[in-house]
Amino acid sequence: MFPDIIMEADLTREIPVRTKKRNELVDITAAIQELIDESGVSEGICHIFVPHTTAAVTINEKADPAVATDISNTLEKIVPAGWEYRHAEGNSDSHVKSSLVGASEFVIITGGQPLLGTWQAVFFCEFDGPRSRHCVVRITGD
Amino acid sequence: MFPDIIMEADLTREIPVRTKKRNELVDITAAIQELIDESGVSEGICHIFVPHTTAAVTINEKADPAVATDISNTLEKIVPAGWEYRHAEGNSDSHVKSSLVGASEFVIITGGQPLLGTWQAVFFCEFDGPRSRHCVVRITGD
Amino acid sequence: MFPDIIMEADLTREIPVRTKKRNELVDITAAIQELIDESGVSEGICHIFVPHTTAAVTINEKADPAVATDISNTLEKIVPAGWEYRHAEGNSDSHVKSSLVGASEFVIITGGQPLLGTWQAVFFCEFDGPRSRHCVVRITGD
Numbered sequence: 203m204f205p206d207i208i209m210e211a212d213l214t215r216e217i218p219v220r221t222k223k224r225n226e227l228v229d230i231t232a233a234i235q236e237l238i239d240e241s242g243v244s245e246g247i248c249h250i251f252v253p254h255t256t257a258a259v260t261i262n263e264k265a266d267p268a269v270a271t272d273i274s275n276t277l278e279k280i281v282p283a284g285w286e287y288r289h290a291e292g293n294s295d296s297h298v299k300s301s302l303v304g305a306s307e308f309v310i311i312t313g314g315q316p317l318l319g320t321w322q323a324v325f326f327c328e329f330d331g332p333r334s335r336h337c338v339v340r341i342t343g344d
Numbered sequence: 345m346f347p348d349i350i351m352e353a354d355l356t357r358e359i360p361v362r363t364k365k366r367n368e369l370v371d372i373t374a375a376i377q378e379l380i381d382e383s384g385v386s387e388g389i390c391h392i393f394v395p396h397t398t399a400a401v402t403i404n405e406k407a408d409p410a411v412a413t414d415i416s417n418t419l420e421k422i423v424p425a426g427w428e429y430r431h432a433e434g435n436s437d438s439h440v441k442s443s444l445v446g447a448s449e450f451v452i453i454t455g456g457q458p459l460l461g462t463w464q465a466v467f468f469c470e471f472d473g474p475r476s477r478h479c480v481v482r483i484t485g486d
Numbered sequence: 487m488f489p490d491i492i493m494e495a496d497l498t499r500e501i502p503v504r505t506k507k508r509n510e511l512v513d514i515t516a517a518i519q520e521l522i523d524e525s526g527v528s529e530g531i532c533h534i535f536v537p538h539t540t541a542a543v544t545i546n547e548k549a550d551p552a553v554a555t556d557i558s559n560t561l562e563k564i565v566p567a568g569w570e571y572r573h574a575e576g577n578s579d580s581h582v583k584s585s586l587v588g589a590s591e592f593v594i595i596t597g598g599q600p601l602l603g604t605w606q607a608v609f610f611c612e613f614d615g616p617r618s619r620h621c622v623v624r625i626t627g628d
Binding site: 245246247260261262263266268269271272273275276277279280302303304307308309310312317318319321322342343 | 592624
């Protein structure tokens with residue numbers, strides 16, 4: 203799902219994500235781990251940013267894939283696509299979901315590893331797919 | 345809307361924001377760009393923090409102003425001001441909205457520019473206006 | 487509520503949090519202040535991360551404890567535990583709340599102090615307690 207990780211600037215990288223549904227959570231932890239390895243940073247911060255207005259990034263459970271589905275489905279119940287909105291593109295719910303979940307998230311790096319809990323993974327959240335998307339990652343530290 | 349950008353400490357700056365409605369999203373991207381320019385930072389992170397408990401910061405679409413209105417209105421539908429709350433100041437919904445959207449957000453800086461998507465802007469979110477507010481910005485990098 | 491702050495790595499620390507209810511916000515500002523003092527950092531960023539998938543971190547009002555209760559109760563109204571979910575552990579609502587509020591938050595440090603608004607405190611958000619939990623804190627700066 204992440205065909206090529208593209209170099210953007212010295213320390214900023216892109217993770218391409220191809221989504222397949224309108225609402226979908228895609229686990230990008232492996233790509234983040236790869237970028238941390240490549241950076242050689244042992245102690246620092248991994249900043250993850252989504253440059254799209256109908257997508258987001260979150261950290262949640264990977265062990266049972268039903269959790270990611272529950273998050274997608276429940277966001278759809280909280281912010282139904284069918285409500286009345288002013289924006290005429292039919293994706294106002296996607297914009298609201300994006301602001302609720304958020305465009306930025308960070309992970310602490312320690313011992314060269316992302317400090318995630320046992321059950322945690324980093325997910326790209328698609329709210330207006332299927333589309334070709336990407337995340338931007340900047341790693342700071344030493 | 346940002347009359348004077350005030351120097352707070354060496355690298356921490358304030359962006360004043362005057363809001364005009366109870367619920368309103370104010371685009372502060374120009375002020376952030378100005379602070380990045382002033383900082384001279386080429387590669388780094390711009391940290392944006394809202395020191396208020398009934399406001400927040402989000403990144404979303406600027407192209408169609410209807411999106412910002414949809415976000416405000418939809419948050420009001422999700423967390424109605426008219427629900428029963430314990431806090432007696434009549435702004436409990438504002439506090440909940442603040443925690444849903446969040447007090448902190450960061451933007452990656454690359455090539456001296458905030459790395460935002462084509463449609464993205466940074467918005468100060470007012471949930472209990474009109475008021476005189478501010479955002480705090482700290483830029484790190486080199 | 488924070489019996490021992492544990493050293494994890496050079497600059498990464500844990501704040502233990504013992505929660506007493508299923509849904510509860512615990513003020514961890516004093517522990518964060520202590521870690522900033524210990525770090526000796528005068529100008530920087532305090533990164534706060536929750537390594538749990540049914541908990542979160544938020545910044546909101548401390549003056550009236552009714553606000554924290556309103557946030558907990560209102561999140562329960564927005565994402566009821568009784569809705570139908572796929573994940574079979576009975577805590578899908580907790581996972582959704584975790585993604586809505588978010589696992590990471592930062593505070594700007596200036597003059598050796600966390601730059602918080604007058605009414606702001608940092609809260610650990612429990613959504614599936616009571617449990618023994620922790621926050622991870624990494625302080626960067628000089």
